[in-house]
Structure formats: structure tokens, C-alpha cells
Amino acid sequence: MRHILQIVLVVAIGLLGTTATAQRGTGADQGVAQQVTSPSVVTKSGKIEKLETGPCENTTGRSISGVHLLIQEPNGDGINLHLGPAEALNTVVDQLAPGQSLTFEAFRTDRLPTGHFIAKTLMLNDEVIRLRDDNLRPSWANGDRGRGPGGGRGPGGGWGPCR
Numbered sequence: 001m002r003h004i005l006q007i008v009l010v011v012a013i014g015l016l017g018t019t020a021t022a023q024r025g026t027g028a029d030q031g032v033a034q035q036v037t038s039p040s041v042v043t044k045s046g047k048i049e050k051l052e053t054g055p056c057e058n059t060t061g062r063s064i065s066g067v068h069l070l071i072q073e074p075n076g077d078g079i080n081l082h083l084g085p086a087e088a089l090n091t092v093v094d095q096l097a098p099g100q101s102l103t104f105e106a107f108r109t110d111r112l113p114t115g116h117f118i119a120k121t122l123m124l125n126d127e128v129i130r131l132r133d134d135n136l137r138p139s140w141a142n143g144d145r146g147r148g149p150g151g152g153r154g155p156g157g158g159w160g161p162c163r
Contacts, residue, residue, distance in 0.1 A: 045103040046071040080116045088140035
């Protein structure tokens, strides 16, 4: 019986260790909002080629499933735009579709593969969807799943259209 308990304990520790490592993704020990120097934010535009929801090997967060937009820039370059955790972005995903043109603010770190960016804001038609604040802190990191003043809509932060 003791032998079985030892095996179960070893397997449990192994699984927990693997999950924790997988969630760190690119190996960063802290998010960009906690770093002394923030990465530069750039504005880009393009057409949504594909919307993908699934595991993200580049995440540093706790969520296993993330939302990505595969964007084709006017110059022909492709971008993998990381939006954030799927469970926090349901209403954002509902507004996006392949073939749609959009402008976005994004940043990248040295740990991301070439052509990968992390979205700060999305601009669709006349609406701005804020995914991160000016310090690059994710809106869903507020503990209220990004629902700031006014249910998450407006200049008070949070995801959703700002007016």
C-alpha cells in the first residue's frame, strides 16, 4: 500500500510541475506589466485571415487556451496576434471574423517568435477594444474578468468597445 502511495505522489508532483512549466510558456518569470522597462507599442493594420482559439505555447499566464488572430498585413507579411485567454475574451471574439480589416496596437518581446505580437488594443470600424492598459496590464487581470466601470465598456478600462 505504501508503495502505491509513493507512486501516486510522484505522478502528482510530476503532473503539477509539468503544468506549471507549460503555463510559463516562453520562460518569463514575470509579465510585462511588472517589468521595469516596457516594450515599445506599435500600430499596425491588416486583414484577419484566421481566428484561432487553443493552447498557446508562448503564454506566461495561467490560462491554457488563448485567442490568436492570424493577420495579413498590406505588405504581405503575416502576423500572429496574441489577444489573451479565451475565457476572458468571449465578447471580443464574437466581434471578429476572417476577412475583416482592423488596426491594432501591439507589442512584442524578445521571447516571442518572429512575427508574433501581443495586442494592446483593437480598432474595428469606429470602436476601440482595450485589452491592456497603458502599463500593458491585461484588463482581465483585475480580478473582475475585465469588467471595469460600466460593465467593462468605456474609457475606464476593461475589454470591450470604448466610446
